[in-house]
Amino acid sequence: MTSPLAYRRVLLKLSGEALMGDEDYGIDPKVIGRLAEEVIEAQKAGAELGLVIGGGNIFRGAGLAAGGMDRVTGDQMGMLATVINALAMQDALEKRGARVRVMSAIKINDVCEDYIRRRAIRHLEKGRIGIFAAGVGTPFFTTDSGAALRAIEIGADLLLKATKVDGVYDADPKKVPGAKRYERLTYDEVLGQGLEVMDTAAFALARDSDLPLRIFDMGQPGVLLRILRGEPIGTLVQGRG
Numbered sequence: 001m002t003s004p005l006a007y008r009r010v011l012l013k014l015s016g017e018a019l020m021g022d023e024d025y026g027i028d029p030k031v032i033g034r035l036a037e038e039v040i041e042a043q044k045a046g047a048e049l050g051l052v053i054g055g056g057n058i059f060r061g062a063g064l065a066a067g068g069m070d071r072v073t074g075d076q077m078g079m080l081a082t083v084i085n086a087l088a089m090q091d092a093l094e095k096r097g098a099r100v101r102v103m104s105a106i107k108i109n110d111v112c113e114d115y116i117r118r119r120a121i122r123h124l125e126k127g128r129i130g131i132f133a134a135g136v137g138t139p140f141f142t143t144d145s146g147a148a149l150r151a152i153e154i155g156a157d158l159l160l161k162a163t164k165v166d167g168v169y170d171a172d173p174k175k176v177p178g179a180k181r182y183e184r185l186t187y188d189e190v191l192g193q194g195l196e197v198m199d200t201a202a203f204a205l206a207r208d209s210d211l212p213l214r215i216f217d218m219g220q221p222g223v224l225l226r227i228l229r230g231e232p233i234g235t236l237v238q239g240r241g
Contacts, residue, residue, distance in 0.1 A: 001043035006230030007158040009048040009124065011151035013144065014162050016057035016085055027088050028055060033090060038224045039129060043098065047228050048124040050154055051131045052147040053089060055081025075139035079106055086133035087111060099128040105137030105146070117153045124154065132172060136191070152209045157212035159211050160227065161198065167235035168195055183232060186239045197237060201237035206237075213237040 014035065019167035021028030024223050041109060058081035062143050064074035070180045083104055088099045113119070115132060135146035144161075151159040170193070171179040182195075187207040190197050197203060206213050215226060216234030227233050 002227040005228050007228050008046070009141050009154065009156050010017045010042075010160055010228065011052065011147055011154065011156040012051045012160045012162065012224070013075045014051065014053045014218070015149035015155070016054040016081065018162060018164075020057045020083060022038060032088055032219075033096075034097055035218070036089065036098075037166060038218070039093065040096055040098050041222070042225045042228055043127075043129060045228065046223055049129050050120070050124065050150060050156065050184040051086075051089065051129065052143055052150060053082055053085040053131065053133070053212070054143040055079070056179075057081075058234050062076070074138045077159070079134040079137070082135060083112065084135045086131040089131055092128055099126075100131060101128050102131045102133055103231075105132070105134040116179040117149075120150075121154050130154075136199075141201060142199050144198045145205065148198070148202040148211065149179060151211055152205060158210070159206060159213045160224075161213065161215045163215055164217065164219070166220075166233075167236070168197060168215055170195070182235050182240070184236045186241055187237060190237055207240070210239070 019027045021031035031188050039049055039051070055078045057230050059077045062074070064077065065071040086102045089103050093100045097155055103120055104112050105115045107114060112133065120130050120132070121168040132146065132150045133140055135143050148159060165173060168183045168185065169179040169181050173179040214234055216223060216227060223233060
């Protein structure tokens with residue numbers, strides 16, 4: 001007998017770099033295929049899933065701006081990069097039998113739908129996977145902010161942030177041997193200790209909406225479904241005080 005889900009509706013934030021695998025740029029078909037299979041496994045177990053994918057494997061607006069490009073232009077390019085990744089994930093999911101809708105915060109109707117909150121929720125209720133592209137649709141905000149905002153708008157039970165480390169540490173575990181991993185933190189503890197979890201705007205959105213946030217390593221096979229069933233994997237950030 002399978003365990004019931006502890007979280008029914010979730011928003012999964014993936015970085016663009018997560019799609020690269022061992023490549024230096026772009027998308028590794030094997031990696032995006034494995035991620036798609038994880039998402040489908042969770043949906044078949046009864047979860048309603050929304051995805052936000054960054055664009056760092058193609059363009060980074062902040063990095064382009066640091067190199068002299070206009071920041072607004074750089075961020076707009078970054079938003080388009082997230083649309084490319086969203087379409088790639090849609091293809092990987094659909095090839096495995098899933099029903100998917102890509103919804104963009106910027107108008108690009110020839111390739112995907114506009115993001116409309118009520119329509120997004122309806123897609124999830126109908127058993128479709130929603131991929132929310134182009135961040136919040138304006139420059140100066142990261143895809144972390146887009147993920148937090150969309151999670152709140154769709155009424156997600158949990159915001160999941162997939163990273164390359166298995167949670168939040170008190171120091172960089174790659175540089176500091178014996179760095180402590182936290183199993184659970186409050187939002188105020190993260191702020192008080194200056195821990196890097198999400199960018200400031202995204203963090204404030206999640207904290208003010210009392211949205212539970214779990215940071216984990218997506219590299220472990222089957223980890224997404226295990227989290228949705230309530231296993232304490234990675235670090236949970238929840239509550240105040």
